Amino acid sequence: MEDQRGSVLVLTNSCDVTADVVLRLLAGRRVSVVRVDPGADFHEGASLAAAYRTGDQRGTLRTRSRELDLTRVRSVWVRRPSPYEGAPGLQGQDRRFSAEQSYWGTGGILASLPGAHYVNHPWSNRAAEYKPAQLAAAQRSGFLLPHTLITDNESDARDFVAHERGGVVYKPVWNTPYRIGDQPHSVWVREVHGHEITSAVAVCPHIFQAKVDKAFDVRVTAVGDRLTGTRIDSPDLDWRYRQDLMRCTPIAIPEAVADSIASYLADFGLTFGAFDFAVTADRAWYFLECNPSGQWAWQPAGTTDAVAHAIADQLQRGSGT
Structure with missing residues (x-):
């Protein structure tokens, strides 16, 4: 019935x-x-x-x-x-x-x-999509953060790159649709060097971030208090670039990271979040970002099934959750 x-x-x-x-x-x-x-x-x-x-x-x-x-x-x-x-x-x-x-x-x-x-509530989604707000909330929630600079100042960007001995990556503040000719073009996370910093930085804010000496990436999909973790091994700095070359396996989520995820979700009033981490060889989990409406069905079948059931349970229970 x-x-x-x-x-x-x-x-x-x-x-x-x-x-x-x-x-x-x-x-x-x-x-x-x-x-x-x-x-x-x-x-x-x-x-x-x-x-x-x-x-x-x-x-x-x-x-x-x-x-x-x-x-x-x-x-x-x-x-x-x-x-x-x-x-x-x-x-x-x-x-x-x-x-x-x-x-x-x-x-x-x-x-x-x-x-x-x-x-999630659409207004909570919107608030949680701002990268600076994500970094501030991640800091409040106790995550490890790579040293990050958001700037439109050429001199500040050059100084940042010069002082980060382990290297620096660039990423856009927002994934704006971009085309070269008639072809869609994605702006991937990539390493950036001092000689590449020019006055063009002044046209808009850029994110420069200390490069994490990572052993692998992790995607954690959170639905309320139900978390699923996927380890991502990829030959690329940005695993999204060639997803056909990445290898995904389940991974356990450290208790401290799970606690920070709960705090982060509460900060924005989110029920769902797709968290990305860079994990070092000594198992330090560095927060990179959280997409409040991220994709999740590309993960291993068991993970995809667990996320689908968790979302279905939330929707079926409604406000009585």
């Missing part, structure tokens, strides 16, 4: 196959699920309405196949929705107006559902 405690609302794009892993589990548990991409579907037949008055809040989400009472949403899984880009038939400032009204209107409604449990 279908569970009647309310529906799970999944906000993600139509190509998100990672979401499918969890949705299959929820379907097997007879949990009602409504999936919608707010950045796209509301221009293709879906609609949303919310009403507010003293002591009462109501709303309805309609898709081509479902009608959802927003007061009956037990959980919201904010996976990877498309950006709000405005109605496709509009141009210029009209489309920009449409996009911004959708962001603040549609986005505001979906972020304010009474009694719903968010994995």
